[in-house]
Amino acid sequence: MQRSRPLATTNPEFSVLEWPGFREYRVENWHLARDGSQRVIKGATGLDWKLAIASVVLGLFWMKIRESTWATITASVLCVYFVWVKCTQVLYESVIVIAPHGIQLETHRGFPPSSVLSASRRFIPMSALQDFVINEGLRRWNVRYYLTAIQRNGENDFSLHVAYENILPHIPVLLEVYKAVQTMLFSNSS
Structure with missing residues (x-):
């Protein structure tokens, strides 16, 4: 397993784990303050x-x-x-790309810093994966960007699966995951 942090200066909570046969794009539940102070803002807290x-x-x-x-x-x-x-706090969420087979969306919950007590997983096979897109939504006066896997259930039936639905990382992280998924899954299928 090889771990890298492609956005280490701006988004160190994002990491890429490469395993033989698949790649995991993990976002942990913390981020740096956006005021430039490099202060860590924790989403999940232990004893305080x-x-x-x-x-x-x-x-x-x-x-x-x-x-x-x-x-x-x-x-x-x-x-x-x-x-x-x-x-039941969200510790981290992942998009796992298994190149010939599809993608898996995971949410890991537990007690920080590393006690994972439960994990929920949704696997979308490549045969049913229509597309993987960055969408935008409005929440009050804010524009939120999120990754969505579009799954084809039937001829005219589709369902949407939001990646990182609890953490909602910023756009540079979403762009990095989007480009990787498009390259790994959809560039060879055309």
Whole structure:
């Protein structure tokens, strides 16, 4: 396995992993601040001071009224909710190109920094892959760009699969992945 970071100065969260037989385009859930300060903005966080304060407040609340059944149930539900929120964060998303066979879109969730607890995968075979495009969408007053795999389900039936749907990386990352997928999958098929 060989790992490279083609946009290391502007988008270091983006990396390309080359394996024998396939190539993975991975975007981790963090990015550099856009103000030029090189500050890291984390999308997924591990244990932090806010969670510590919430745990102390929850512990004090439970000790104060632990004889009450509703307080015990409330404290239990809040604990389960905190654990669930922390363990279902998106760690990274990938587009895996398996040149003669198709592409696979993956989302990995878990507890940062590297504890992957679940992964969801969607494989689109080359026979059903109509195209792989950069689309734009409007969200309030912002224009968002995203990669979309267009899958042909029937003669007049298509479905869209958005790559990096939770992280939504910036356009330089999308352009890099788009060019690579077009070159690897569609340049030889014409």
